[in-house]
Amino acid sequence: MRAKFAWRKLVAGAAAVVAGVTLSVAAVPATASAEPQTVRVYSASMGKSIPVKVLPSAGGGSGNATLYLLDGLRAPNNNSGWLLETDVQRFFAGKNVNVAIPFGGGGSFYTDWQQDDPTLGRQKWETFLTRELPAYMKANFGSDNRRNAIAGLSMSGTSALNLASKHPNFYQGVASYSGYPTVSSPGFAQGIAASVLEMGGNPVNMWGVWPAGAWLENDPSLHTANLRGKRVYVSSGAGSPSTNPAFNPASASFDPVKFSQMVPLEAAAGISSQLYVTSLRAAGINPQTHITPEGVHWWSFWQDRLKESWYGTLAPALGV
Numbered sequence: 001m002r003a004k005f006a007w008r009k010l011v012a013g014a015a016a017v018v019a020g021v022t023l024s025v026a027a028v029p030a031t032a033s034a035e036p037q038t039v040r041v042y043s044a045s046m047g048k049s050i051p052v053k054v055l056p057s058a059g060g061g062s063g064n065a066t067l068y069l070l071d072g073l074r075a076p077n078n079n080s081g082w083l084l085e086t087d088v089q090r091f092f093a094g095k096n097v098n099v100a101i102p103f104g105g106g107g108s109f110y111t112d113w114q115q116d117d118p119t120l121g122r123q124k125w126e127t128f129l130t131r132e133l134p135a136y137m138k139a140n141f142g143s144d145n146r147r148n149a150i151a152g153l154s155m156s157g158t159s160a161l162n163l164a165s166k167h168p169n170f171y172q173g174v175a176s177y178s179g180y181p182t183v184s185s186p187g188f189a190q191g192i193a194a195s196v197l198e199m200g201g202n203p204v205n206m207w208g209v210w211p212a213g214a215w216l217e218n219d220p221s222l223h224t225a226n227l228r229g230k231r232v233y234v235s236s237g238a239g240s241p242s243t244n245p246a247f248n249p250a251s252a253s254f255d256p257v258k259f260s261q262m263v264p265l266e267a268a269a270g271i272s273s274q275l276y277v278t279s280l281r282a283a284g285i286n287p288q289t290h291i292t293p294e295g296v297h298w299w300s301f302w303q304d305r306l307k308e309s310w311y312g313t314l315a316p317a318l319g320v
Contacts, residue, residue, distance in 0.1 A: 007270070012027055014036075016061035016253065017172075030088065031128040032306040034056050034057075034058060034060055035056070036053060036054065036055045036056070036089055037051055037053075037054055038051055038052070038053050038054075038058075039051070039054060039136075039140070040052075041102075041128075041132065041133055041136045042132075043124065043127075043128045043132050043292060044132065045112075045122075045124035045127040045128060046121075046123070046124045046128065047122060047123050049105060050102055050128060050133075051077075051078065051102070051104070052100055052101065052102045052103065052133065052136075053070040053080060053083060053100075053101040054098065054099070054100055054101075054137075054141060054153065055088075055089060055092045055093070055098070055099035055101070056098055056141055056276045057095070057096050057097055057098045057141070057142070058093070058094045058095060058096055058224065059096045060142070061142050062142035062144070063142060063144045063145050064096070064097065064135055064142045064144060065096070065097045065098070065099050065143075065144070065147035065318035065319065065320055066097065066098040066099075066100060066134070066143040066145075066147070066148050066149075067097055067098070067099045067100070067103075067147070067148075067149045067150070067151065067314060067320070068086070068129060068133070068143075068148070068149070068150045068151075068316065069082055069099055069100070069101045069102050069150075069151055069152070069319070070102070070105070070110055070129075070151070070152035070153075070156030070159055070160060071101075071102075071103075071105060071106075071152070071153075071156060072148070072152075072153050072154040072155050072156060073106060073107060073154060073155040073195055073198070073199065074106050074107075074199070075103070075104055075105045075106040075156075076103065076104070076106070077103055077104040077106075078103060078197075079103060080101045080102075080103055081153075081299065082101055084307070085100065085299035085303075086302070087118060088101075088303070088306065090304075091307060091310075095320065096141055096320050097318060097320050098137060098141050098142075098203055099313075100133060100137055102128075105123075105125055105156075106199050107120055107155075107195065107196050107199025107200065107201045107220075108120065108123045108125050108201075108206075109125075109155055109156075109158060109159050109161065109162075109192070109196070109197070109206065110125040110126065110152070110155075110159035110162075110163070111123070111125055111126050111159065111206065111207070111218055112124045112125065112127055113205055113206045113207075114128040114205060114206065114207065114208055114214060115204075116203040116205070117201050117205045117206075118202070119199075119200035119201055119202075120199065120200065120201040120205075123206070125159075126163060126166070129150075129163060130163065130167050130170055130201055134148070134170075139288065145170075147172060147317075147318045147319055148170055148171050148172060148318075149171060149172060149173035149174060149175070149231075149314045149317050149318055150163055150164055150171055150173075150174050150175075151174065151175035151176070151177070151309065151314065152175075152176065152177070152179065153176075153177040153178055153179070153302045153308065154177070154178050154179065154180075154265070154269070154297060155179075155180075155195065155237070156179075157175075157176035157177050157178055157179020157180070157181075157269075158176070158179040158180045158181055158183060158192075158220070159173055159179075160174050160175065160176055160179070161176050161179060161220035161232075161234075161276070162181075162183070162218050162219075162220050164220075164226075164227060164230065164232075165220045165223040165224070165226045165303075166218075166223070166226070167191050168227060168230060169228045171230065172230060172317040172318060173230060173231040173232070173233075173313055173314045173316075173317025173318060174227070174230065174231070174232055174233070175232075175233035175234075175235075175305075175306070175309040175313055175314060176233070176234050176273070177235050177236070177265055177301075177305045177306065177309075178235065178236045178237070178265075178269040178273075178297055178301070178302065179234075179236075179269060179272070179273065179301045180192060180268065180269060180272045181219075181220040181234075181272055181273065181276040182219070182221045182272045182275050182276060183209055183215065183218055183219035183220065183221070184210070184215040184216050184218075184219040184221075184222070184249075185219075185221070185272075185275075188268070188272055189210045189211070189215060190210075191268060193210065216275060220276065221274070221275065221276050221279045223285045224276075224279045224280050224285060225284070227280070227283075227285055228283065228284060228285055230285075231288075231289070231313045231316060231317035232280060232285060232287035232313065232315070233287060233288045233289070233290075233308075233309040233312065233313035233314070234273050234276060234277055234280075234287050234288075234289050234290075234291070235273070235289065235291060235305040235308075235309070236266065236269040236270040236272075236274075236290075236291050237266045237269075237291075237292055237293070237294055237296055237301060238261065238266065238267055238270040238271040238291075238292070238293045238294070265297040266296050266297040269297065270291060273291055274291055277289055277291070287313075288309065288312045288313045290305060290308060
């Protein structure tokens with residue numbers, strides 16, 4: 001309930017703003033196969049193995065481009081929303097790109113936390129995604145570790161932009177679907193903190209006390225210049241009634257609970273994404289965008305945007 005009210009305040013507050021090193025990686029080797037497979041990659045930084053679904057490049061061999069695809073706030077530890085809710089596996093079949101889909105990370109914002117958390121434990125996702133997992137992908141799936149892209153939705157849309165901004169020499173392309181890239185801005189910071197609290201974590205353990213700590217360091221909107229020369233995709237809706245019957249009040253399948261939860265989230269994402277795109281353009285970056293009045297915080301929307309971003313941004317960035 002606390003997170004729900006925080007997001008309502010976020011939407012109203014944000015609307016007002018608009019107006020006015022090499023690591024050794026021990027892991028179970030993957031077999032040479034073009035078939036999708038789940039592997040376990042040991043993270044020395046987190047002291048545990050992370051399951052990762054790998055959709056191997058159709059070309060096999062070495063010298064492969066890699067797309068890292070991140071899950072949302074409630075990411076389960078034994079699967080990914082991308083696999084449960086979309087046709088991502090079928091979509092990437094036959095394409096010459098490795099797709100790495102890590103499991104877990106719910107509430108983590110896929111970042112390196114400043115302190116261990118009593119509930120969420122040790123969170124060192126930035127280290128895992130930029131060092132440990134790429135080393136595994138190179139050794140076992142022929143990733144060249146030169147042509148890399150990253151994409152995510154909601155929580156991880158924010159994370160994808162953050163990681164790409166902090167590691168511009170590693171990523172050539174990035175896509176955010178319904179993310180919140182104005183991380184440290186008043187209202188949005190409180191919404192992010194509320195999300196972490198909703199998952200049982202303490203946001204102070206993540207980036208310290210706002211606005212100090214590492215909040216500014218992890219705000220993509222403050223580091224847009226780092227993405228010059230990169231391919232960038234940003235999408236969001238504004239929460240207006242969608243063709244998806246669950247979110248259309250005129251439909252017999254209308255779900256008022258989902259509507260009340262997902263519409264405000266998307267409205268906030270729309271505001272944050274629009275502000276971010278303005279910052280990108282001010283930095284001389286011309287992103288591919290899909291920001292429309294229609295669209296809610298849901299997988300059917302993100303599935304379509306993934307495909308659009310693949311053809312317009314990610315595949316060109318990877319040279320696929």
